[in-house]
Amino acid sequence: MVAFIVRRLLGAVGLLLIISAVTYAIFFLVPRAAGVTSDDIAGRFAGKQPDAATLAAIKDRFGLDDPIPVQYGKYIKSIVAGDTYDTGTEKIDCPAPCLGYSFRTNQSVTDQIVDRVPVTMMIALGAAVLWVLAGVSIGVLSALRRGTLFDRVAMGVALAGVSLPVFFTGLLSLAFVVHRWNLLPEVNYTGLGDNPFNLLLPWVCLAFLYAAMYARLTRAGMLETMNEDFIRTARAKGLPEKTVVVKHGLRATLTPIMTVFGLDIGLLLGGAIITERTFSIPGLGQLALDGVNQSDLPVVLGATLTAALFIVLANLVVDILYGVVDPRVRHS
Amino acid sequence: MKSPKVVTSAAAGLVVLGLGLSACGGGDDDGDKAGGSGKFDAGTTAVVNPSDHKGGVLKMAQPDDFESLDPANIYYAYGLNFVRIFSRNLMTYTSKPGKEGATMSPDLAEAAGTATDGGKTWTYKLKRGVKYEDGTEIKAKDIKYAVARTFDREILHNGPSYFPQLLAAEGYKGPFKDKNLDNFKGIETPDDYTLVFKLKAPFSEFDQVVGFSGQTAPVPADKDKGVRYGMHPVSSGPYKLEGDYTPKKGGTFVRNPNWDPATDPNRKQLPDKIEVQAGLKAEEIDNRLIAGTVQIDLPGSGVQAAARQQILTNPKLKANADNPLAGFHWYVSINTKSIPNVECRKAIVYAADRSAMYRAYGGEAGGEVATSIQPPNVQGREKGTDFYTKADPNFTGDPAQAKAALAKCGQPNGFSTIMIYRNDRPKEKATAEGLKQSLDKVGIKVELKGYPSGTYTNEQLGAPKFVAKEKVGLGTYGWAPDWNTGYGYLQPLTDVKAIVPTGNANTEELDDPDVNKKWNEVVSVTDPAGRAKIYNEIDAKTREQAAILPNVYAKSLLFRPTNLTNVYFHAGFGMYDYANLGVTG
Numbered sequence: 001m002v003a004f005i006v007r008r009l010l011g012a013v014g015l016l017l018i019i020s021a022v023t024y025a026i027f028f029l030v031p032r033a034a035g036v037t038s039d040d041i042a043g044r045f046a047g048k049q050p051d052a053a054t055l056a057a058i059k060d061r062f063g064l065d066d067p068i069p070v071q072y073g074k075y076i077k078s079i080v081a082g083d084t085y086d087t088g089t090e091k092i093d094c095p096a097p098c099l100g101y102s103f104r105t106n107q108s109v110t111d112q113i114v115d116r117v118p119v120t121m122m123i124a125l126g127a128a129v130l131w132v133l134a135g136v137s138i139g140v141l142s143a144l145r146r147g148t149l150f151d152r153v154a155m156g157v158a159l160a161g162v163s164l165p166v167f168f169t170g171l172l173s174l175a176f177v178v179h180r181w182n183l184l185p186e187v188n189y190t191g192l193g194d195n196p197f198n199l200l201l202p203w204v205c206l207a208f209l210y211a212a213m214y215a216r217l218t219r220a221g222m223l224e225t226m227n228e229d230f231i232r233t234a235r236a237k238g239l240p241e242k243t244v245v246v247k248h249g250l251r252a253t254l255t256p257i258m259t260v261f262g263l264d265i266g267l268l269l270g271g272a273i274i275t276e277r278t279f280s281i282p283g284l285g286q287l288a289l290d291g292v293n294q295s296d297l298p299v300v301l302g303a304t305l306t307a308a309l310f311i312v313l314a315n316l317v318v319d320i321l322y323g324v325v326d327p328r329v330r331h332s
Numbered sequence: 333m334k335s336p337k338v339v340t341s342a343a344a345g346l347v348v349l350g351l352g353l354s355a356c357g358g359g360d361d362d363g364d365k366a367g368g369s370g371k372f373d374a375g376t377t378a379v380v381n382p383s384d385h386k387g388g389v390l391k392m393a394q395p396d397d398f399e400s401l402d403p404a405n406i407y408y409a410y411g412l413n414f415v416r417i418f419s420r421n422l423m424t425y426t427s428k429p430g431k432e433g434a435t436m437s438p439d440l441a442e443a444a445g446t447a448t449d450g451g452k453t454w455t456y457k458l459k460r461g462v463k464y465e466d467g468t469e470i471k472a473k474d475i476k477y478a479v480a481r482t483f484d485r486e487i488l489h490n491g492p493s494y495f496p497q498l499l500a501a502e503g504y505k506g507p508f509k510d511k512n513l514d515n516f517k518g519i520e521t522p523d524d525y526t527l528v529f530k531l532k533a534p535f536s537e538f539d540q541v542v543g544f545s546g547q548t549a550p551v552p553a554d555k556d557k558g559v560r561y562g563m564h565p566v567s568s569g570p571y572k573l574e575g576d577y578t579p580k581k582g583g584t585f586v587r588n589p590n591w592d593p594a595t596d597p598n599r600k601q602l603p604d605k606i607e608v609q610a611g612l613k614a615e616e617i618d619n620r621l622i623a624g625t626v627q628i629d630l631p632g633s634g635v636q637a638a639a640r641q642q643i644l645t646n647p648k649l650k651a652n653a654d655n656p657l658a659g660f661h662w663y664v665s666i667n668t669k670s671i672p673n674v675e676c677r678k679a680i681v682y683a684a685d686r687s688a689m690y691r692a693y694g695g696e697a698g699g700e701v702a703t704s705i706q707p708p709n710v711q712g713r714e715k716g717t718d719f720y721t722k723a724d725p726n727f728t729g730d731p732a733q734a735k736a737a738l739a740k741c742g743q744p745n746g747f748s749t750i751m752i753y754r755n756d757r758p759k760e761k762a763t764a765e766g767l768k769q770s771l772d773k774v775g776i777k778v779e780l781k782g783y784p785s786g787t788y789t790n791e792q793l794g795a796p797k798f799v800a801k802e803k804v805g806l807g808t809y810g811w812a813p814d815w816n817t818g819y820g821y822l823q824p825l826t827d828v829k830a831i832v833p834t835g836n837a838n839t840e841e842l843d844d845p846d847v848n849k850k851w852n853e854v855v856s857v858t859d860p861a862g863r864a865k866i867y868n869e870i871d872a873k874t875r876e877q878a879a880i881l882p883n884v885y886a887k888s889l890l891f892r893p894t895n896l897t898n899v900y901f902h903a904g905f906g907m908y909d910y911a912n913l914g915v916t917g
Contacts, residue, residue: 035801036791043790043834047399047407047490049824050835054493057486088487088508088558105579106400106560112580171615179619186625188609190581280612282581290396290580290611293786 005316012312017076019308020301024072027297038064044295045103062103075100075301099305100298102291109302112287117306118192120283123206123275124268126199128261130207131214136257138211139218140250146223154215161212169205170278177201187279202279206272210264214257221253228252254325258318266314270307375892375908376656376901378429381916383602383897388915390603390896393617394630397610399490401577402562403546404482407491409659409812409905410632415546416599416911417585417606418567422456422475422527423543425904427598427912433903434711434816436543437598440470440550440568444539451534451856452500456542458525463590464552465567472521473513474550480507480516482547487559492814494541500530508558534856536863537819544815544904567591570601570911582608600898602914615639622649624893627915632907633658634888643891644697655697658888659906661707662693662759662810664751664767664881665793665839670805671749675741677878680806681720683734683774684881686727688766693759693884701725702882705871706821709903710813712864719875723882734774746775749805752792755782760808763883767806778806794836809839810886812906818867819854826874827851840879847873 031041042058043050050058059065063074077083082096087106094101099109138158142151177183178201189198225231226249234244271285280286284303291299370380398411403419406412416424424439426432438444440462445454462470481488482495484506499518507513520528529538542548555566563576570591577583585606593601608630612620618639620626629635635643643649664684666677686701693699703723706713720737721727738744751768753760761782768778781802783792792798793807813820824830824837828848831838847870854866874880890908892899895917902909 035798037797039834040787040791040795043794044787045489046835047492048835049830049832049837050489051493051497051832053496054485054489055834057484058489061486086487086558087560088484089556090558105397106562107579174616174619179623186620277613280616282611286611287580295786 001320005320008312008316008319012309012316015312016305016308020076020305021072023301023304024068024075024297027295027300028068028071032068041295075298099302102296102299104294104296104299109298112299113284113302113306115191116282116284116287117269119189119281120269120271120276120285122189122192122196122199123202123272123281123283124265126196126203127206127210127268127272127275128265130203131210132261134207135211135214136218136250138215140222140245142215142219143222143226144245151219155219158212158215161208162216164209166202166205166209166274167278169208170202170275173201173205174279187281189281191282199281202272202275202281205278206268206275214260217257217260218253221256222249225249225252251325255322258321258325262314262318263311266311267307269310269314271303370651370892372650372653373655375429375654375890375899379898379900380892381894381897381899383914383916385897385914385916386602386604388603388895388917389605389607390628390913390915391607391609391626392628392630392910393609393612393620393626395612395614395617396631397580398562400559400562401565401573401583402488402559403549403565404478404551405488405490405559405562406546410630410907412545413632413902413905413907413910414608414630415549415565416569417571418565418569418573418588419546419549420462420568420596421543421546422548423539424598425543425902427902427909429900429902431709431711431903433901433905433909434709435904436539436815439543439596439598440475440548445529445542447536447538447858451536451538451858452531454529454531454538454542456527456529458527459595460525462568462592462595464550465572465588465590467590468552470550470568471524472527473524474552475527475548476516476519476521477507477513477553477556478549478551479519479547480504480513481551481556482506483516484508491547492545494545495547498531498533498535498538498541500532502532507553507556513553536855536858537815537817540815540817540820544820570596570599571606574605577608580610582610584608599911600914602897602912618891621891621893624895624917627893627896628908628910628913629891630910632888632890632905635891639891640889643889649891652892652894654890654892654901655887656890656901657700657708658886659707659709659812659816659903660810660886661702661705661882661884662699662763662808662886663702663705663883664689664763665807665809666879666881667799667805667807667840668843668877668879669796669800669841670803673741674878675737676743676747678720679734679737679741679743679774680771680776681878681881682737683729683731683771683776684721685729685766685770686721686723686883687725688728688770689763689883690725692762692766693886695725697887697889698759699884699886702885704868705825705874705880705882706818706867707885709906710816710818710821710867712818712861712867713871714868716868716872716875719872720878721881729770729773731774734776738774738776746777748777748779750781750803751778751806751808752781752783752788752802752804753808754785754788756785757808763808764806767881789837790834793839795834796831796836796841797833799839799841807839811837816904817860818864818870822867822870822874823851825880826870840874842874842877842879844873844877844879 039055042055045058046054078098082098083094084091085101094108138154142154145151234248271288273285276283276286288303374380399406403415420439422441423436426435426437441456445456479495483504501518504516567588571585572588574584574586614636617629618635643653671677690701701723704716753764764780771778826842828843850866850870857863895915897914898912
């Protein structure tokens with residue numbers, strides 16, 4: 001097991017290197033191929049009508065005239081060995097793993113990510129609890145009551161849920177639930193010090209989207225599993241129906257659901273961009289979006305690498321959990 | 333099976349329907365929240381809800397964030413407006429509604445600057461006893477240091493560069509690289525309360541230079557953190573930061589006990605706290621403005637489309653809105669390099685359907701049809717006469733005159749050109765499409781190309797290399813002045829010296845000898861009326877050259893919650909004045 005984890009982590013490092021190189025190329029090589037000059041890039045950091053001296057100073061500070069491989073090499077070096085940044089009056093240390101320094105906000109990217117990750121985590125985990133509980137329960141009940149009114153209504157709602165993105169349900173819920181009917185307070189969550197239940201609306205909107213998918217997945221899985229031979233054997237042994245359904249049926253169904261859950265939670269931890277944007281929550285996704293909008297490459301790179309790391313880690317955890325949930329995996 | 337397009341369209345329709353229902357339903361409830369703090373547009377010319385009530389928390393929000401809170405490192409108007417709550421300059425905009433707001437008043441200075449040596453030396457005397465938040469008295473050396481910082485464009489590159497351009501301090505690199513302030517020869521401080529600015533050449537509007545931005549706000553050298561000073565600038569104004577400002581999140585300002593209102597007629601200290609929230613979605617800010625839980629939308633450019641509809645169709649909400657001319661003129665730049673023959677440029681202006689272009693900006697609520705390049709808020713601006721067009725909302729162009737001009741240009745059958753616009757700005761797109769249709773009628777074939785607004789002014793229209801390479805003939809553009817005189821408005825747009833490789837505002841690349849001569853001379857004219865006359869001549873000359881096709885002086889729709897006091901539109905900043913607001917309830 002340890003060798004397996006080490007192998008996967010080493011693979012993750014290689015993957016992150018590739019992702020960083022690709023992101024770097026997208027932000028530097030592609031625009032240059034399209035004719036964008038280092039003056040243009042420097043102009044993005046300057047105020048209105050920058051004169052030549054200002055552009056030269058910015059290029060010098062950010063090393064924009066260095067060859068791209070040199071710039072990329074410096075970036076990777078700072079992750080491994082750390083870096084220092086000149087504020088004019090002092091040198092600021094950015095210890096390894098230093099993900100760079102934002103020249104928009106004048107903050108270390110690592111600090112910004114560390115500040116934002118808990119916010120995104122609260123959104124993702126809170127919503128995950130809701131969607132797993134609701135989605136799996138509805139899916140199981142629908143499978144057990146196949147063809148009934150409950151099944152039809154539940155699957156109809158599930159279909160609606162899958163079809164309604166958060167920017168739709170989020171905007172409507174803000175307009176009605178918060179501003180029109182005053183049922184919930186305005187969403188002002190900024191960090192772990194705030195009341196987490198202020199995130200109730202984002203949780204519900206996000207969970208509505210995912211629960212629908214999980215309900216349909218669970219239902220399909222349960223329908224298939226409940227027709228398996230081992231279920232018939234369990235019933236023939238005289239086991240109570242509850243045990244048959246939960247211990248034997250649901251357990252076998254959970255394996256594919258866990259695979260999807262690993263990907264979903266990994267993606268969300270990397271930034272629930274639409275949810276954060278819709279509800280104006282300062283999470284990792286919002287940080288990445290701001291970085292893209294403002295050509296703040298160090299922030300974009302840092303957020304991308306963090307998101308990739310979460311996806312890799314989430315999948316690793318899921319792989320380990322397979323064996324716990326499904327004995328067949330462990331035996332193989 | 334439904335196509336994704338159908339599903340998307342249906343979802344979009346539902347969102348609009350839902351928001352519409354939310355906006356339209358139950359006017360009484362909205363009315364209760366709206367109350368009655370005035371009447372529509374009252375804040376454009378007068379103070380609404382005047383009050384000396386102290387206390388409460390004033391909440392301000394913005395979708396993005398300031399470039400910095402270092403007063404020396406900001407350029408955009410809303411940031412410059414905001415920093416007045418904690419920083420004072422030598423001069424500042426007068427805090428009055430109407431045109432007076434566009435004039436400069438002494439702030440830390442006792443009086444306006446005294447010009448000697450033909451306008452090359454400007455002397456300011458400081459008020460005595462004005463203090464920082466820690467009780468230390470502000471001295472002349474602090475302002476000298478603040479101005480010296482602006483010479484380091486490597487560290488502070490967001491703010492204006494007027495001081496490095498104007499002051500006689502060649503070779504000076506700023507105090508971060510040269511610690512000895514005596515090496516900065518651009519300013520002399522013969523005593524603790526006198527500043528003598530030494531200019532390379534006369535500059536008659538130097539009071540505006542020291543007042544329009546925050547670059548003369550004093551900075552104590554021992555508290556300077558370089559590029560990170562903006563996270564906790566030392567206050568000289570009525571409020572000070574509580575803790576640090578967190579970029580992209582916000583910060584809280586509390587009363588500065590060492591601010592003395594007797595020395596500062598341009599600011600008030602009414603709320604107990606001012607909270608700034610960054611990163612709040614624009615539409616959500618509008619919702620909160622209407623609910624009264626946020627009082628100020630910091631960018632000050634007006635509410636979004638959904639709220640606009642909601643406010644204009646609800647009389648009670650409308651009574652709490654203002655619709656002022658915000659200071660921007662949205663026009664079409666005609667590039668003189670891509671279309672060098674003036675007769676060809678005239679043909680474009682003759683043929684332009686001004687009615688369609690005006691409607692593209694929303695008609696009456698969106699703005700006024702423009703005559704001159706300078707908008708009405710500019711001091712001494714004259715309406716002027718129309719060249720080759722009519723500033724009339726019903727004018728649809730004059731194809732006959734356009735064809736005559738084309739014949740004189742040697743292109744009787746028309747010509748082809750490229751027009752660019754910001755593709756994320758529907759009004760600019762509609763303007764471009766309206767103009768294309770009208771030019772089509774006279775044989776001028778226009779190819780439209782849209783670009784993102786994030787790169788448009790630096791990498792497309794504002795990049796002469798790009799314009800030449802892509803043969804761009806026309807481009808939608810808009811401008812608001814650094815300060816409200818003809819120099820602040822027109823010089824960046826029409827002076828050949830203002831052409832820069834990126835972020836260029838002279839997008840028509842006008843290089844007219846007469847205009848250039850006037851710019852060189854006007855800086856020595858000491859009489860404001862005499863300068864205004866020259867600015868109006870430059871304005872007319874540029875239009876006579878058909879280098880700019882005027883379009884619309886923009887109006888913004890600003891909403892003032894009923895619990896906001898002392899609120900009025902400030903002509904200098906083009907939005908509400910943030911330094912005098914209070915809250916009730």
